[in-house]
Structures are given as C-alpha cells and as structure tokens.
Amino acid sequence: MSTANIKTVVEEMIDSFLDENGYELVDVEYVKEGSNWFLRVFVDKEGGIDIEDCGRISEVLSIKLDENDPIKDAYFLEVSSPGAERPLKKPDEVRKAVGKHVFITTYEPINKLKEFEGTLLSFDGETVVVEIGSKQHEIPYAKVAGARLAIIF
Template identity: 80%
Template sequence: MSTAKIKTVVEEAVRPFLDSNGFELVDVEYVKEGSNFFLRVFVDKEGGIDIDECGRISEFLSEKLDENDPIKDAYFLEVSSPGAERPLKKTQDVEKAVGKHVYVTTYEPIDKSKEFEGKLISFDGEVMAIEIGKKTHLIPYAKVASARLAIVF
C-alpha cells in the first residue's frame, strides 16, 4: 500500500474519535528510518495535548488498525503533539497563524531568498505576507514548500 493510501486510511480511522473528543489531527507520517517503519500521528487541541491524551488516542488507533490490518509491514505507532514549532500543513493552519512568528521555505527564490522567518501579518488564502524587520515579503502560497511556527528567542 502506498504511503499516501496509508495516511488516508489512518486519517479515516482516527478522525471520528478525534472529532468527538475535541482533538485536531495535525498530520500523519509513515516513514522508514533505518530498518524500521514509523507511523506518526500528530494531534493537538486548544490549550495543548498531554501524554495521557496521546496514550488514549494511541490505544484507540492501535485497536482500530488491528481490526482490518491495512498496513502489512511491522511498524511503530507514535502519537504526539506537533510541538512548539508546529507545521502549517493546511490553509486553515496558516490562517490561525496570522500574527505569529513563522518559518517558511519556498520551491523557488522570492525576493532572492527561499527562506523566510518573521511575523505572518496576513494570509488571504493565496498570498502570505511575512514581515521581516521593516520589510514585508509577499509569498504565493502555491510556492510554499514548507511552513511552521517558529520560536522567537
């Protein structure tokens, strides 16, 4: 089964439980590291998620996946918070990040750079405006390779 299909199956299995318990599915990863496969599910909620909640979600998902065993390889299941530098995977994530410090990489240079770290001052669904110092960079969302919240020291 392809990685994309595994992600879809996992999302469909866990989403009803998450929705009914006030959790948000941030991301699902299925990766091979060395000789081991890892299924990582990143979950959050308003005010943050704790280790006991991750454990409950992990138990639920493990039982659900064991029912029809969609993943043929042996793997390690990890359920965790996305962390302080949360990835911004969906447009809704970017919209919620307006006013916060972000780190963005692009597929091609914009204003002679492919990396931008600053305050996300606006997002209209198509263009991110990031203020770095006194300059505002307009970044087309279609050209964003990755985006995440960034910690300011």
C-alpha cells in the same frame, strides 16, 4: 499499500474520534528509519496535548488498526504533539497562525529569498504576507514549499 494510501486510511480511521473529542489531526507520517517502520500521528487541541491524551488516542487507533489491518509490515505506532514548531500544512492552519512567528520556505526565490522567518501578518488563501524586520514580503501560497511555527530565541 503505498505510504500515501496508508496515511489517508489512518486519517479516515481516526478523524471522527478526534473531532468528537476536541482534537485536531495535524499530520500522519509512515516512514522507514533504519530497518524499522514508524507510523507517527501528530495531534493537538486547544490548550495543548498531554501524555494522557496521546495514550488515549494511541489506544483507540491501535484497536482500529488491529481491526482493519491496513499495514502489512511490522511498525511502531507513535502518537504525539506536533511540538512548539508545528508544521502548517493546511490553509486553515496558516490562517490560525496569523500574528505568530513563522518560518516559510519557497520552491523558488521571491525577492531573492527562499527562506522567510518573521511575523505572519496575513493570509487570504492565495498570498502569505510575512514581516521580517520592517519589510513585508508577499509570498504566493502556491510557491510555499513548507511552513511552520518558529520559536524566537
């Protein structure tokens, strides 16, 4: 099974449990590091996620993975918070980040820049507006290569 298919199957397995318990699925990764495979599930909830939440989700997911056995390779399962610099992979996540400090990269230069770090002013589904200093940058969402929350130092 391809990495993309594994990601989709795992999302489908755990999605209803997460929804029913107030969790949000942020991302699923299935990656090889060295000689080991890792299945990483990143979850969040209002107020943040703690170690007990991660353990509970890991236990439920482990049972579902054992029952369905979609991954033939040996792997390590990790369930964790996406962290303070969580990725913004879906349009709804970008909308929720309005007013927060973000870091955005683009596939091609916009206003001669490919990296934008500043306050996310708005997102209408098609255009992301980021304020850097006193200048506003309008970025077509289709040209966003990556976005995440950013910590201000």
